[in-house]
Amino acid sequence: MVLDFVKPSPLGTSWGLGGTCVNVGCIPKKLMHQAALLGQALKDSRKFGWEYEEQVKHNWETMTEAIQNHICSLNWGYRVTLREKSVTYANSYGEFVEHHKIKATNRKGQETFYTAGKFVIATGERPRYLGIPGDKEYCITSDDLFSLPYCPGKTLVVGASYVALECAGFLAGIGLNVTVMVRSILLRGFDQEIAEKIGAYMELNGVKFLRKYIPVKIQLLEEGTPGRLKVVAQSTEGSETVEEEYNTVLLAIGRDSCTRKMGLEKVGVKINEKTGKIPVNDEEQTNVPYIYAIGDVLEDKPELTPVAIRAGKLLARRLFGGRLEKCDYINVPTTVFTPLEYGCCGLSEEKAMELYKKDNIEVYHTFFWPLEWTVAGREDNTCFGKIICNKRDDNRVIGFHVLGPSAGEVTQGFAAAMKCGLTKQLLDDTIGIHPTCGEIFTTMEITKSSGLTISQKGC
């Protein structure tokens, strides 16, 4: 049995079956990112000989309608799949009332009680709000953005998470005036050298950054679709304030686990009181033996769709299929779909230095200029690749990083290679495919420690 219930966002947005990824995450994000990439491709196309008269402009409603139609078809697909596997589905909010028993409340407030031998918590997270005047009334989050019925217009994105940067990226890519307000660093937890390059590229391409500021007040100047909002922001380093008017304020400052109001305390499930996350053992079991958890609610595990799916599948097999395999959370690849995409697998340089110490690691790096960018006249010495090797373990590749087009596609194959124990030697022995971006990883020679320059010169 599956209980899925979406509590509407403060602005009233809700969605169907499938979770965050399908409805308000990966899927609509990647489609909107694609819309922005196509805009860029149109710009490049003239250099490749395409001639057209019309001024190119973007229609928000056309894009969101098409994306929402696709999402609805996915929602339906999940209903069908559940039915085919004889899984009962209830669109109800579940909470524990006592051991082995839950109360399910549907939209109309009707309560039904269920008992079960085992439970799996996969309730995920929702966007965090700032806690300042006007935030819940006037700001939107990623929960609202992907189905917004009107173009957001001049937008302020608050935050420096991958959600913030990805959204800022595609909004700017479809032609909107976008500012990103950042409290401290970009992409916390990711390799910082690359995070800064991502920010620099976005800034070069028209996204404004307000670094070291936080909003303190949001006021409504005029209602509308979109309306006009005034944002007052305070510097984190002094008493300076800035004020600016925007059509839309998008908050992307983090996500909070949905574990507080489901009666976990009634059955004794321990959660991290500060973060709401659930600690589990390597079999996704909570401190209560018959209650398990998977996905974004887990403490210290990557918050990624494929991780949750894999953990869930293996858990089911262990519980009911007699299998023993556990989910491997090491070397999980991921990609950030900012305008310049970033794919990575393994450790950031900071983490590698912390775990293995500087003398034991070797970092190889290079800039590269994708062939398609040459004729298009796009930037050189911008796309970047880096691998981090463990000198004490046969130069094992412990960190893979690529900043460039189709980063996700490039990274996927290397993630499999790392699972097989990829070493620098094996990479060198691999012959590259030409002309591609990925081939740079088969010919990397310059190390950071050598101090040699990696900037490419001239033609």
Place this chain on the structure above:
Amino acid sequence: MAQRVVLRRFLAPVLFRKLPRCRWGPLPPEVLAQGSSGRPAAALCLARTFSTTKISKVTFNVQDGPDFQDRVVNSDTPVVVDFHAQWCGPCKILGPRLEKMVAKQEGKVLMAKVDIDDNTDLAIEYEVSAVPTVLAIKNGDVVDKFVGIKDEDQLEAFLKKLIGC
């Protein structure tokens, strides 16, 4: 065409008292001979009273399970049921096309439209996986079915088969 429908609405409760089932037997010639000028306001009022539940046009939207039971399962006339969704592109093509072909059959077959998001239980009960799915229902049983788009000739053949058998 519209005039005929109005006359039917007016006459149906008079000629066919059995409710809630709709009956579309052939109208007596003297009724059909009446011209359009004689369309009384009363007929329109009657039509409004009955239109949503008992007396239907050739094509109608299913409101819920009981409505489906009423107008499709218990229908004396064969019904093609078009399961569709707002988010489905091909449905927007098939729907009007099927409606047109059904209208050509002059009342020998009716068409029920079911939005699968509004009537999910119904769609699940009839095992609809993909849309558009069209079922042919006669005397309460599913006698034929197809999934996806068909052209006019194929639809004509599908309908004729349903009416014929």
